[in-house]
Amino acid sequence: MIRRPPTVVCYICGREYGTKSIAIHEPQCLKKWHNENNLLPKELRRPEPKKPEVRTITAKGFYDLDALNEAAWTSAQSQLVPCNICGRTFLPDRLIVHQRSCKPKVAK
Numbered sequence: 001m002i003r004r005p006p007t008v009v010c011y012i013c014g015r016e017y018g019t020k021s022i023a024i025h026e027p028q029c030l031k032k033w034h035n036e037n038n039l040l041p042k043e044l045r046r047p048e049p050k051k052p053e054v055r056t057i058t059a060k061g062f063y064d065l066d067a068l069n070e071a072a073w074t075s076a077q078s079q080l081v082p083c084n085i086c087g088r089t090f091l092p093d094r095l096i097v098h099q100r101s102c103k104p105k106v107a108k
Helices: 022-039 065-077 092-101
Strands: 007-009 016-018
Touching: 007 065, 016 022, 022 092
Parallel strands: none
Antiparallel strands: 007 016
16 A cells, blocks of 8 residues: 655645645745735635644654644635625635626526
8 A cells, every 4th residue: 555645734725735845835825815815806805814723742742634634624615705696615716707607596
């Protein structure tokens, strides 16, 4: 059985990164988030995502990656905004694009 290297989920975008590269990715991702958030209309702007505080340390002295990843994933998912027509959730910048083509369901 092939074992994958451990990954960490970004609390901003929800993507997986290696344990070394997450420290490089997070500041860049937060900067990108600020740039994109500032371009949104005022009613779609979101508060800055907060890094989840997970301090569970295993018996070997390591952080519990599963708990950390679960908290980061939940944080990333909480940033999604529901469409007021169909209810699907999107990142705020993608919601604008989606709403251009979203049509209400027609009863048959």
